[in-house]
Amino acid sequence: MTSHNASLLLHQEAGILTCQIAGDWHAGEQQPEPLPSVTGGERLQFDCSGLGRWDSSLLARLLPLAESARQAGCVVADDGLPPGLARLLRLALAVPARRQPGNSHEEGILDHVGKVTLAAWQRLPLNLAFLGDLFRSLGRLVLGRARFQRADLLLFAEDAGPRALPIVSLISFLVGTILAYMGAAQLAMLGAQIYIADLVGIGMVREIAALMTGIILAGRTGAAYAAQLGTMQVNEEIDAFRTFGLPVSDFLVLPRFLSLLVMAPLLTLYAGIVGVAAGMLIATTVFDVGAFAYFQQTTKALNLTHFIVGMVKGTVYGALVAIAGCLCGMRCGRSAQAVGEATTAAVVLGILLITISASLLTILFQQLGI
Amino acid sequence: MSPRPTAIEIDSLTLRYGERLIQRDLSFTIAQGDIFIIMGGSGCGKSTLLRHLIGLQTPAAGSVRFAGVDLWQTDDSTRQAMQRRFGVLFQSGALWSSLTLSENIMLPMTEIGGFRAADARELAAVKLALVGLAGFEDFYPSEISGGMKKRAALARAMALDPDILFFDEPSAGLDPLSSAHLDELILELRDSLGATIVIVTHELASIFAIGDNAVFLDAETRTMIALGDPKTLRHSGPEGVRNFLGRGKM
Incomplete structure (x- = not known):
């Protein structure tokens, strides 16, 4: 069967507009330009004598024409159209297009900035309420009155801690290696390779182990918390807690917060040890430092303060990651997309909070002379 | 028969979602032991009303009283104690998945x-x-x-x-047979436990089969336009309600 090119013509005779439609109409194939809007006339009629096969692409051309005709006070006579097409056109014209005032998509950058700022401002009380609830839960915990499932705590702790060991091992090993290489390149020029031990030891234990652990936890555990709580929000599971009068903060936030609070410093300690071991491996195999000498130099360089500083930082980062994850999960909307957004927000917020607190803590410890 | 005591009293309740008005001037009472239906077209605010009744959302104006106590004018611990007398069946079930x-x-x-x-x-x-x-x-x-x-x-x-059971679209997503079975279960519960039951639904079969009383929320005027026994409303209610209920074959 041959296909004829679609054509669309409009001519006017004494107030009567005739729209001539011909050829085969298929969506996706070459089609005539849309007709100009009707601005006057008494009657719009259709001549379909040359029309072959058609689909909704023809309707898409006719609808704006018929709409403009109707607005111009011109009668649309659809009896010339094939019955099916006439019915579709009537159906499409039945409800006039509504312009929803709230749904305009054209907004300038200032509108956008304003909306984002207002949204953040409106969320502030909710965020503060979340923190307030968390502190009240911690208070109840201290008094021994917090209600949550002990089994939950163990599960969350296992997931946040032991299950993160492989990735923490890998990353701290690699970071330890990088530190050792970077330091050695400079120190070797002075023949002072032995000081790789100081660099890697203090750098890892005091700063980098905590930072890397924090970032891994943000991407791994914080994101998981946001996704879990967000999905519970979508499934109305959190509402179910509320209607039973069960404290959501005790049941859902507290066990997650506690497990990170306990696991983060332990992971930090572990990451520091792995990093030091990596530095030792590089120093002894590549830069000819004796293993025993390296070990001695490390023990000389490190003291308890370094460990404590590192673990305090790890604890703070862990707590911040838990807060970011749970907060983003709890304020999640009620759709699948919202869960995705909450997860992303949890990771971004977690890393942001870690970075800010890292600089604040470094300045603080510097000022205190620790 | 002496009139049964009032379980829930809703007075000039206005519901908003942010700036958007959902429903206004809702006033009705639900008698103890009644199966009360909240009905209306999609998007008229039925589920939102339910969320206000069970204390998940704060009303913009008006009051919800249970046995004379205003859910929103009382302290947190009293409200929690009141909520513990509720049983709620959410639309999706909302079972705790873990x-x-x-x-x-x-x-x-x-x-x-x-x-x-x-x-x-x-x-x-x-x-x-x-x-x-x-x-x-x-x-x-x-x-x-x-x-x-x-x-x-x-x-x-x-x-x-619980003294009061709330159901949000109990038959949504169920086949007609399961839905009818659930209706029977609800009737059974009311008769055996004497609980007051509030159901949000637009399922006509359920409305006629189990509803003692009903309120109709209108999506256009954003307020209630009918209150009473659904079987009566079907013949003598306002036009919108008759159209809505008249679709059901009895």
């Missing part, structure tokens, strides 16, 4: 009811048997079908033998 069916029912019992775990387990099995799910105690919500989830959620809503 717990088994039995644990889902036990949690409110042990944490709020103060039951010992062994007693709670035994009672949970009974509640599950009541909704036809005996033997499913150790299944997780993800392992059972949609209709079973609804029934399990109903068992959880009954965990603390």
Whole structure:
């Protein structure tokens, strides 16, 4: 069967507009330009004598024409159209297009900035309420009155801690290696390779182990918390807690917060040890430092303060990651997309909070002379 | 027959979602032991009204009183105590996905009811048997079908033998047979427990089969346009309500 090119013509005779439609109409194939809007006339009629096969692409051309005709006070006579097409056109014209005032998509950058700022401002009380609830839960915990499932705590702790060991091992090993290489390149020029031990030891234990652990936890555990709580929000599971009068903060936030609070410093300690071991491996195999000498130099360089500083930082980062994850999960909307957004927000917020607190803590410890 | 006492009293309630008006000037009472239907077209604010009744959302104006006590003019602990007399069946079931069916029912019992775990387990099995799910105690919500989830959620809503049961679209997503079965179960519960039951639904079969009284929320005027027995409203209600209810074949 041959296909004829679609054509669309409009001519006017004494107030009567005739729209001539011909050829085969298929969506996706070459089609005539849309007709100009009707601005006057008494009657719009259709001549379909040359029309072959058609689909909704023809309707898409006719609808704006018929709409403009109707607005111009011109009668649309659809009896010339094939019955099916006439019915579709009537159906499409039945409800006039509504312009929803709230749904305009054209907004300038200032509108956008304003909306984002207002949204953040409106969320502030909710965020503060979340923190307030968390502190009240911690208070109840201290008094021994917090209600949550002990089994939950163990599960969350296992997931946040032991299950993160492989990735923490890998990353701290690699970071330890990088530190050792970077330091050695400079120190070797002075023949002072032995000081790789100081660099890697203090750098890892005091700063980098905590930072890397924090970032891994943000991407791994914080994101998981946001996704879990967000999905519970979508499934109305959190509402179910509320209607039973069960404290959501005790049941859902507290066990997650506690497990990170306990696991983060332990992971930090572990990451520091792995990093030091990596530095030792590089120093002894590549830069000819004796293993025993390296070990001695490390023990000389490190003291308890370094460990404590590192673990305090790890604890703070862990707590911040838990807060970011749970907060983003709890304020999640009620759709699948919202869960995705909450997860992303949890990771971004977690890393942001870690970075800010890292600089604040470094300045603080510097000022205190620790 | 003397009039039954009032269980819930709703007075000039206005619901907003942010700036948007959902419903205004809602005033009606629900008698104790009634099966009361909140009906209306999609998007008219039925579920939002329910969320206000069970204390999940704060009304913009007006009051919701249970046995004379205003849910929103009281302190947190009284409100929580009031909420503990509610049983709620959410649209999606809202079973806690990390717990088994039995644990889902036990949690409110042990944490709020103060039951010992062994007693709670035994009672949970009974509640599950009541909704036809005996033997499913150790299944997780993800392992059972949609209709079973609804029934399990109903068992959880009954965990603390509530005075008032709220149902949000109980038959949504159920086949006609399961839906009819659920209706029978609801009637049975009312008759045996004497509970007041509030149901949000647009399922005509359910409305006529079990509804004692109903309120119709209109999506256009954003307020209630009819109150009364659905069987009567079908013939003598305002036009919008007659059209809505007249679609049902009885």
